[in-house]
Amino acid sequence: MRETFLHSYGLLLSATLAGAWRHAPPPVELSEKELTTVAPLLTGSGAAALGWWKLRRTDRRASPSARQLQHAYRFNTLQAALREREIERVFALLSDARIDAVLVKGWAAARLYPEQGLRPFGDMDVCVRPAQFASASRLVGAERRVDLHAGFEKSDERGFDETFERTETVEIGASRVRVLCAEDHLRLLSLHLLRHGAWRPLWLCDVAAAFENRARNFDWTRLLAGDRRRASWVVCALGLAHALVGMRVEDTPVAHEALRLPRWLVPEVLKQWQTPFPARQAPMRHRAPMRKYLRHPSGVFKDLRNRWPNPIEATVLMNASFNELPRLPFQLANCFARTARFISAAGAQTKL
Amino acid sequence: MEQRIRNDRPRARAGGLVVRELPEEVLVYDLERHRAICLNHTAALVWKHCDGETSVAEISRRLGAHLRLPVAEDVVWLALDQLARDHLLEGKIARPAAFSGISRRELMRRLGVAAAVALPLVTSVVAPTAAEAASCLPTGAACTAPAECCSGLCPGSPNGTCV
Numbered sequence: 426m427r428e429t430f431l432h433s434y435g436l437l438l439s440a441t442l443a444g445a446w447r448h449a450p451p452p453v454e455l456s457e458k459e460l461t462t463v464a465p466l467l468t469g470s471g472a473a474a475l476g477w478w479k480l481r482r483t484d485r486r487a488s489p490s491a492r493q494l495q496h497a498y499r500f501n502t503l504q505a506a507l508r509e510r511e512i513e514r515v516f517a518l519l520s521d522a523r524i525d526a527v528l529v530k531g532w533a534a535a536r537l538y539p540e541q542g543l544r545p546f547g548d549m550d551v552c553v554r555p556a557q558f559a560s561a562s563r564l565v566g567a568e569r570r571v572d573l574h575a576g577f578e579k580s581d582e583r584g585f586d587e588t589f590e591r592t593e594t595v596e597i598g599a600s601r602v603r604v605l606c607a608e609d610h611l612r613l614l615s616l617h618l619l620r621h622g623a624w625r626p627l628w629l630c631d632v633a634a635a636f637e638n639r640a641r642n643f644d645w646t647r648l649l650a651g652d653r654r655r656a657s658w659v660v661c662a663l664g665l666a667h668a669l670v671g672m673r674v675e676d677t678p679v680a681h682e683a684l685r686l687p688r689w690l691v692p693e694v695l696k697q698w699q700t701p702f703p704a705r706q707a708p709m710r711h712r713a714p715m716r717k718y719l720r721h722p723s724g725v726f727k728d729l730r731n732r733w734p735n736p737i738e739a740t741v742l743m744n745a746s747f748n749e750l751p752r753l754p755f756q757l758a759n760c761f762a763r764t765a766r767f768i769s770a771a772g773a774q775t776k777l
Numbered sequence: 778m779e780q781r782i783r784n785d786r787p788r789a790r791a792g793g794l795v796v797r798e799l800p801e802e803v804l805v806y807d808l809e810r811h812r813a814i815c816l817n818h819t820a821a822l823v824w825k826h827c828d829g830e831t832s833v834a835e836i837s838r839r840l841g842a843h844l845r846l847p848v849a850e851d852v853v854w855l856a857l858d859q860l861a862r863d864h865l866l867e868g869k870i871a872r873p874a875a876f877s878g879i880s881r882r883e884l885m886r887r888l889g890v891a892a893a894v895a896l897p898l899v900t901s902v903v904a905p906t907a908a909e910a911a912s913c914l915p916t917g918a919a920c921t922a923p924a925e926c927c928s929g930l931c932p933g934s935p936n937g938t939c940v
Contacts, residue, residue: 499799499902503806503813506795542797 435695437463438472438626443671445475446634448539451671453479457488464490470701472627473497474543502542505535508570509598512549515565516602519553524561526603527552527592529577529613533604534631536595537638544627544634548572554585577605577613582652591647608647611635615662616655622738623665624697624706632662633672645678654746661686661747665694687749693736734759787857788829788867804902807864813902814863819844820897823856824865833857844895855880856897863899 441463444450455463460480467476477494485491512532519526531546538544550572553561558575565571576585591606605613614635618628649656664683666672668691674683734742736752739759795806803821805814816824822843826836833853841848860866 496903499802499804499815500813502797502799503795503804503902506797507806510795540799 433695433699434462434466434701435698438466438470438698438701439669439695441467441476441479442472442626442630445472445479445670446538446543446630447637450479452483454483455480455485457485457490460485460488460490464493466698466701467494468497470625470627471545472630474501474545475627475630478539478543497545498542501545502540504545505532505541508532508546508549509541511568511570512602513598513600515549515551515568515571516597517600518564519551519561522560522564524557524564525554525589526561527577527589528602528604529574529610530617530631532597532602533610534614534635536604537631537634544631550574552577552585554589577609582655583609606647607635607639608644611639612648612659615659616741618662618665619658619737620741622697622706622735623662623694624735625701626670626698629662629666629670629672629694633666633670636663636666636672636674649679654744657682657746658741661690665690669694687747689736689749689752690747697735697737732760732763785832785834785873786829787827787833787860787870789824789827789860790865790867794865805865810864812863814865815900815902816860816865817898817900819852819895820856820859820899823853823897824860827857827860827866829867846895848895852896856899859897859899865899 437459441453441455443453464473464476467473473494474497477491477498480486480491480494486495509532512528516526516528528550529552530550531548532541533550535541535544535546547570549568549570551561551565552574555575558573561573566573577583577588588605588609591609592603593606594601594603604610611632614628614632618632621628623629649659660679660682663672663674663679664686667674667683668686674680677683734756736756739745739752739755740747742759743755743762745755793808795808797804798821801818803816803824805816806812807814819840822840823836826839831839833850837848837850837853840853854872857866857870858872861870
């Protein structure tokens with residue numbers, strides 16, 4: 426296993442982050458070379474503080490690479506404190522205007538870690554009732570860090586009211602904010618992870634932190650309710666968290682399904698983790714906007730590789746199942762669908 | 778007019794700071810200067826005792842009791858120097874002549890390695906690159922579909938701009 430570490434950044438990340446969201450994470454044994462290799466991957470993907478959390482009680486804690494990770498942990502801790510103040514302010518504005526707002530991902534995910542500095546969050550994802558979106562935009566749309574969403578996760582079919590009814594308020598600083606109930610939060614994190622191709626290891630830790638911190642009365646039916654395909658996606662994400670970062674699924678109602686992942690899935694995520702950096706992901710990795718290729722069509726072939734969807738993204742975007750069937754048809758179908766959308770939009774613009 | 782405080786009774790600055798206490802250190806963000814600072818355990822203890830009432834001699838005694846080590850006043854003055862440098866004290870402090878000009882290095886040499894680990898240290902916290910975990914494009918970025926934008930809005934897609 427150790428021989429392969431340096432040949433697979435994904436395996437190295439997987440070993441480093443195993444159990445990292447726990448109060449007492451399992452120890453990680455990394456050679457100096459492995460630590461030097463994994464530190465930039467952790468930092469670049471936003472998991473540096475979790476790396477430090479794993480290393481802080483080991484002999485490697487004083488090494489220069491570990492110190493870099495510790496700096497990130499300190500920085501994230503202060504940043505979380507500052508961001509909390511912004512969240513309080515934005516939610517006070519929305520509350521005064523009687524806008525139903527729910528905080529998702531970011532802070533809502535970070536609050537489930539032993540310390541908030543372990544999980545960086547930059548943007549504030551705020552979901553509002555679709556009918557109130559315009560009012561909310563006028564009120565906080567100009568805020569630099571606010572990402573306002575009309576409704577909840579795009580990959581989910583549940584209506585706003587149904588989800589909002591189950592939300593709960595939690596303490597933040599001196600006030601309270603509304604967050605999703607534990608079941609819906611875990612569902613959203615799982616669907617979000619897959620929709621973005623699972624390229625960021627931190628998202629799998631988010632899923633694991635939400636899963637392992639569930640209350641005794643966790644409603645499994647709620648988690649897996651509705652569309653069966655989406656429910657199977659959620660189980661798939663849980664299975665990935667088990668396989669790659671050691672989340673404990675044993676003795677849960679999803680254990681049987683979560684332990685039976687399609688064979689291509691784990692290797693595919695590990696492949697994504699070879700370069701877990703935002704700049705290497707779509708759309709940042711695209712060489713140019715598609716409209717540029719209307720005048721220079723030859724360029725589109727060079728950029729095709731950058732625009733090729735990863736099999737996980739393609740599965741979700743084509744509303745397909747995670748099974749043993751080859752993914753190529755879904756990737757091709759997704760490419761065709763996007764091309765058709767582009768041509769149709771370009772055609773409409775030309776007519777204008 | 779610049780405020781001068783009694784040299785032997787330092788007072789910690791309270792306003793314009795965000796403070797987070799961790800098990801082994803204290804992190805401070807200066808909202809006026811936009812600087813992040815880390816105080817090691819000893820520096821944090823000194824800072825905590827800077828209430829404008831406690832003398833340097835008393836701080837050094839309390840520090841010694843906490844660390845279970847004899848702590849010279851030099852150590853407290855070294856911490857105060859660093860805290861003042863990073864604007865974490867009210868007003869200005871000046872060391873009495875008897876304690877002036879002693880650097881951290883000299884103190885380390887004088888106290889020996891064992892005691893040197895307890896020396897105060899105030900350092901800057903630097904931002905790691907790409908520390909944030911955003912998965913979407915910010916306002917103003919070119920987008921091809923609404924799903925790419927943090928706002929979920931990409932007017933003019935597939936050649937649009939996130940709003």
